[in-house]
Amino acid sequence: MSEAVMQPQKHQGEALRAEGLAMTYAEGKLRTPVFDGIDLSVHSGETVAILGASGAGKSTLLHLLGGLDTPTAGEVFVAGQKMSSLSDSARGALRNKALGFVYQFHHLLPEFTALENVMLPVLLSGAHVPDALKRAKVLLEAVGLGHRLEHKPGELSGGERQRAAVARALVNRPACVLGDEPTGNLDEKTASTVFELMLALNHEQQTSLVLVTHDRRLARRLDRVLELHEGKLRQLRPDEV
């Protein structure tokens, strides 16, 4: 186990932990081993970047951390709970409450307004409509979309859609946001605005962030930078980023 990557912080809570994580895709006779024996600990409020060449397994790792796929071996703990020990519905509920997801493409529901999209995770957590409404409005205002509450995704600009996705990811005050190239589809200036906003809101809420990115300039802004290379996760020194 790599001490550098685990970085135990006993005095602070742990948002996310992976132990001995392995993934091999198997389809028919085709087996694609991606990584084996990955350990990672992300403490509360910490921001971590994951770099790596195309095909290194970054999205695969993020999917496993988010409980969207099942590892071939190893365990993922989200807010202290072992994902594999939960039923499908309990895992879904934990994901909704404790994790936020932002992808390269916004994945907002096209039929719903920005406000409804951001309200949805709050409603799914069992909150009543007035509470969800209030919380979603606060978040949409925080991302600068207070004037676009009733717009559907198709009526928003690319940057606005990603800001709505950021609001949706943070609305339940999750322990950790998982971002897969969340600004990868935006022009440089818009990407920078969305990234800064995401970082500021994460800091404000003390939400951890695990960000997969190709952009070393963005990675440098985070607390730690890890690189996935040939199936291993290694922490980079500042002069290597």
Ligand SMILES: Nc1ncnc2c1ncn2[C@@H]1O[C@H](COP(=O)(O)OP(=O)(O)OP(=O)(O)O)[C@@H](O)[C@H]1O
């Ligand atoms: N469903 C699947 N079945 C088989 N192999 C897969 C599957 N999904 C991904 N792979 C393979 O696993 C490897 C890791 O893929 P992954 O998408 O995690 O890489 P990545 O580092 O996120 O790449 P990129 O930066 O290009 O998005 C790749 O070689 C890919 O071809």
